Amino acid sequence: MRALRPLTLLPLLMLCLLTSNAALAERLYHVEVIVFRQAAEPISAGQLPPDNWAQNALPIDSNNLRSTALNAEAGKLNPANGYQVLLHQAWAQNIGNTSSSVAIQTGFEHFGHHPIEGTVSLREDRLIELQSDIWVNQFDDSGTLNDSERIKQTTRLKSGELTFVDNGSLGMLVRVNPL
Template sequence: MRLFRSLTLLLALVAPMALADDLYQVEMILVRQNAEPPILSRTAPEDWAAGAQHLRPESQRTPALGPIVDKLGASGNYSVLLHRAWQQTLGETPVKVALSDGPEQFGQFPIEGTLALTLGRFTDVQANFWINQIDGNGLVTRSEHLQQQSHTKNGQLNYLDNGHLALLIKITSLTAPAPRPAPTEVAD
């Protein structure tokens, strides 16, 4: 009986830690592949950010992948459309974030989209972005659309290809211990 009580107490202490969300840094780069012809889609919906959280200014971070952005731009093969970095908690429940760039006109932006992240063995990413052409009246006349779903490995730069548009994303834990270095010598 004492063993059962001790086990119950141990589970009560460990269970909240297992269910708690952890803090992560997310950095994403949305690019257009210049060699591919643009694929026009239906125009972006007016409710493009439905159910998504907007990034708070205090959660935004200085991007660390600036050298990669510089290389992409210098190659001439890519146009960098959006580059953002922020921190957020991730867990088993999807967290959907709204991202945009450019002047807002009637709730639409030249670049707008959502990124939904779910933490598991890998991080599940659902990206949904529109690159819009907006006329002088503020109406979206044409859109390019990236819709991609992928399992990504944390701590590594992941490439999500969607034809002429692509997304580079890196998700790094801010609370997990750093991995131990590999041993330099193997014991006999």
């Protein structure tokens, strides 16, 4: 009977090991995104964003906001150079081997939509996989959504490297650094 007693603890020990491995699989990263308009004429997405544009992405709360580090790069994206920065935001996000999504937005809300809104999903394998779905919305004087531009793209990032995502009249700079 005494020989069986250590075996009863084995499932508990295995559960503890599996739980600790799952916690180690996710790491905290500093994510920074700049969305900007290029000199080209806006290219309509041909559709408006859905009312559930954030889907199941978590909003970035004040505890996760971080200071921006790409200020020099954002400064070069000015009208004199043919660009306009639409959103520049940084936050802390846990990234693991399953996709982690956050909802980003800026500007005043009109009937459930913001001038800039979308989701950024990140997943880490050997490289970091980025899935972006960002809407740049135009409203009329009454606040009704008229038209939208969209960046919907999947790309792979190297940790710490600045990556450019091009989408016609819109562009995005992204950097993901471990914290």
